[in-house]
Amino acid sequence: MRDVAVIGVGMTKWGELWDKSLRTIFVETALLAIEDAGVDHIDSMVFGCMSSGLFVGQEHLASLLSDYLGKNPVPAARVESACSSGGLALRQGFIEVASGLSDIVLVGGVEKMTDVTGCEATYALGTAADQEYEGYHGLTFPALYAMMAVAHMHQHGTTREQLAMVAVKNHDNGSKNPLAQFPFRITVDAVLNSVLVADPLRILDCSPITDGAAAVILCPAGMAGKWKKPAVRIAGSGQATDTIALSSRKDLSWIESTHIAAQKALKMAGRKIEDIDLFEVHDCFTIAEICVTEALGIVKKGQGGRAVEEGLTSLQGKFPVNPSGGLKAKGHPVGATGVAQAVEIVKQLRGEAGARQVKNAKRGLTQNMGGTGGSSLVHVFEAE
Amino acid sequence: MRDVAVIGVGMTKWGELWDKSLRTIFVETALLAIEDAGVDHIDSMVFGCMSSGLFVGQEHLASLLSDYLGKNPVPAARVESACSSGGLALRQGFIEVASGLSDIVLVGGVEKMTDVTGCEATYALGTAADQEYEGYHGLTFPALYAMMAVAHMHQHGTTREQLAMVAVKNHDNGSKNPLAQFPFRITVDAVLNSVLVADPLRILDCSPITDGAAAVILCPAGMAGKWKKPAVRIAGSGQATDTIALSSRKDLSWIESTHIAAQKALKMAGRKIEDIDLFEVHDCFTIAEICVTEALGIVKKGQGGRAVEEGLTSLQGKFPVNPSGGLKAKGHPVGATGVAQAVEIVKQLRGEAGARQVKNAKRGLTQNMGGTGGSSLVHVFEAE
Secondary structure, three states: OOOEEEEEEEEOOOEOOOOOOHHHHHHHHHHHHHHHHOOOOOOEEEEEOOOHHHHHOOOOHHHHHHHHOOOOOOOEEEEEEOEOHHHHHHHHHHHHHHHOOOOOEEEEEEEOOOOOOHHHHHHHHHOOOOOOOOHHHOOOHHHHHHHHHHHHHHHHOOOHHHHHHHHHHHHHHHOOOOOOOOOOOOOHHHHHOOOEEEOOEEHHHEOOOOEEEEEEEEEEHHHHHHOOOOOEEEEEEEEEEOOOOHHHOOOOOOOHHHHHHHHHHHHHHOOOHHHOOEEEOOOOEHHHHHHHHHHHOOOOOOOHHHHHHOOOOOOOOOOOEOOOOHHHHHOOOOOOHHHHHHHHHHHHHHOOOHHHOOOOOOEEEEEEEEOOOOEEEEEEEEEO | OOOEEEEEEEEOOOEOOOOOOHHHHHHHHHHHHHHHHOOOOOOEEEEEOOOHHHHHOOOOHHHHHHHHOOOOOOOEEEEEEOEOHHHHHHHHHHHHHHHOOOOOEEEEEEEOOOOOOHHHHHHHHHOOOOOOOOHHHOOOHHHHHHHHHHHHHHHHOOOHHHHHHHHHHHHHHHOOOOOOOOOOOOOHHHHHOOOEEEOOEEHHHEOOOOEEEEEEEEEEHHHHHHOOOOOEEEEEEEEEEOOOOHHHOOOOOOOHHHHHHHHHHHHHHOOOHHHOOEEEOOOOEHHHHHHHHHHHOOOOOOOHHHHHHOOOOOOOOOOOEOOOOHHHHHOOOOOOHHHHHHHHHHHHHHOOOHHHOOOOOOEEEEEEEEOOOOEEEEEEEEEO
């Protein structure tokens, strides 16, 4: 397998983009990445999108997006793994370059979520759960994560305030990210007094509905020096699945697929979790970030709540988590999130992250998951 | 890149499977392939599905299918390229094994299409066209292919009877395939007198709505001798895109993406089209097979109608096309079709195709496309 590097990144402002269609959002972002890399062609495209069928009534994105990007007949593949579709696209692009089949691969992620009503969006997102055993009984994602939160509080003494502190931390970081959907700070009181969605989770514990895209350009690490920006190597890639239904898990508060995917990615990179300088993780709900910091091994099982309270995962902490603002403040266009995490890590490792720059960042890790952790993708990045 | 071989195949009876769900259909088929190969484990799964979101209200198939197959935490990826989702899955699996990342990869395709009304199915299939420029003006796939047929008849003198002969040939072949949805013969008169769908295409020019799945097991060719069945090598893989909207094409009767994908696959295999003994191609409508035989180079441009009339593409002809019965008689569960084509080629190259066996078959080719040819996948297979 060839070593693989990221040589360009692109992301536009995320939010409720009612004046833009899915194809427009994708093309604008892809062009930014192509320009950032300075490549004169691409050999192949892979992109993640969770449910363009339910959100905008359009499938066959391979043809649509290569067409609107003006890249026909370049091969294009769309991949789906619910909210980890972007992470899966990164992995598939990584494999394609590593294999030797293609040299310059555009990896993108996109989701247009605001062209439907709130109920329709909730239904579409619910298709990441087991529709026959969860959806048909009325369970939605806030409800599923609420059960995980209750289990975590019961087993480990995690407090309602600690959950809120995840949102406060990520909005602190997001206030420094001009591309974030909600680039402003909030307080613990604001979270605790916000509308209850699914007890104990309140609206400010939840990531938003977002339109957006993100893109990166990959090439063999051996060729990366040809292009204009410093290369960032993808040192490790790990993927794992778990039961789709939460009811089949042994432990409601533990995300096994992330644990396994992280072990695989770190093993491939020849690193330990302590070697990583910053993390972009899947905080679709505040409880998710707490569970993920444990599954990655940043802290021991049950210590995720305390970690955020003690500042371990803040921008100035020992293990900064979600310097971009995370899904909570940056937004969560589901198919784009996994790629946007890579965009942030690359910007950080290049020293281009502005007010939210993590000092001396040499190695970063992304963790992206689908559903309640039915699928997880973890990637390790290193500055060349 | 490592050489890649198919060491196991699986397919169950296709049709209107109202007593089975998507997950059941997939798992039954995957288990057949695993048993056929005799492997004791799998390292990874890739499968194609066009629109489980619109057909059954379920995304996140990576988690769902690995879970129901009892394979958690094995990595699983779902890919989508409309009706060529299965072919794309085959290519992604091929790349993964070729890269060295995984040894034993299960490649599957599945679609459950009959749990919705006819109108809903037509809408779901229509998402393979450009929804903003084609779908919203009322165009459906029979209408799009009808325009291609009219153009072909106008430019090349192709006759209404020649279109019918494609369906008759494929039903002849399909009558010998016990797994086909419609395993019986039809006549030219039956086609010409069947209900008009979109002039000049009649109902017997159209492939049906089908529930079904197909699966193959891949491994490095160097390890293929370990397993119980003769290995079939994937000698070439080609992929290309074209404009999603038919209105943007230079020539309505020519499928450029198939032409390019075939050239790539044959080049990788070091073969010419004359070296191929049999073909499984994407006859979603009778006109499609005619266009595809031309784009592949089996006959010259404009000669596809004459080729079927003269028997060139019949089971006993020089270039047998769709010995399985094709999409027309075997059925067309859209995401499964590309993988089922590979299943047929492998059975033929192993000499296991029974009454429809092509004599002395050493090399086969599959061609799978999305929409009106917005994406195409071509693979070349050779008996080891």
